[in-house]
Amino acid sequence: MLQHHQTPAPTLLHSQPQTRLDLANAWMRAFNNWNLPLMLSYMTEGQDFNYSYLPASIGMASKSRRDFTSYGTFMKNIIPDLQVEILNVHDSSSATGPVVAHVIGRATSTRTGAPFYQEYMMLIYIRPERNGALKIHKVDEFVDSRFVHEYFTAEKKYGRRALAATTPACAKL
Template sequence: MYAPTVRTRLDLANAWMGTFNHWDLSSMLSYMTEAQDFLYSYMPASLGMAPKSRREFLHYSTFMKNVIPNLEISVISVYDSASSMGPVVAHVEGRAISTRTGALFYQEYMMLIYIRSERGQLKIHRVDEFADTRFVHEYFTAEKQHGRRAMATPVCSKL
């Protein structure tokens, strides 16, 4: 079995986070497991967003690509945990301008990125994203108030 090194895990996490720049969805998916147990969770629970499967995450990312297509991600810091089963921990910031309202999108995140070997390659199989709840609430409330039909999707109705 392939034993990942700290460097290969960090390289994978950094490459995957880079795909969020302008939403390179096909590359993003190529770094993620195709297994049924992929899970992308949003935290804290007060965000009210249910964890997403690979398909649900792709659907949500496609939606967000339409809202903030010019997203630029900067990795502030990234660390590997002490265990090969533990997560890569990343402190990230995202910046964009809303295509609907012209509002600035600026958010800091913390991501726990879990990686495992799949068919001889390292793949991301779980992500826990900790978001800025105040920013998320204010930003998406303004988007919804703008009255765009796309914002009435179930994924944003809980925000």
């Protein structure tokens, strides 16, 4: 049986969430303006952390915790004003099953000025760590593959043009 959960208003103080739904909501709110230290505090430090982007046809490799941190830093430079709207969150009511979230991300590219608007579905896997704290250990993010292709193709083209303009050896890129 799926449970529906309304997103509570963010709090100013950071405390470790006590339920799977609270943790999933807190972690997704940390995406606002890319609050990486807060995001990382909700994620396992175990070597098995895995963040996957789906469908596989978009060609994005899964990310370890370290890779996710690097990618988040990169994305914070491109869309620092990211705001996440949590449409709904459901708990699968299984200790090993995912929390399922439907979210929208909005931002503006600092490089191209292009609007970033993407709808996502996330499967967020949570487990208790040795100290008893709940932590996220796996995420499967289903993206709008058409948007991802168009948006990041434009970002790459802009990056190549900017590099070519400042570096003569790169003019043929």
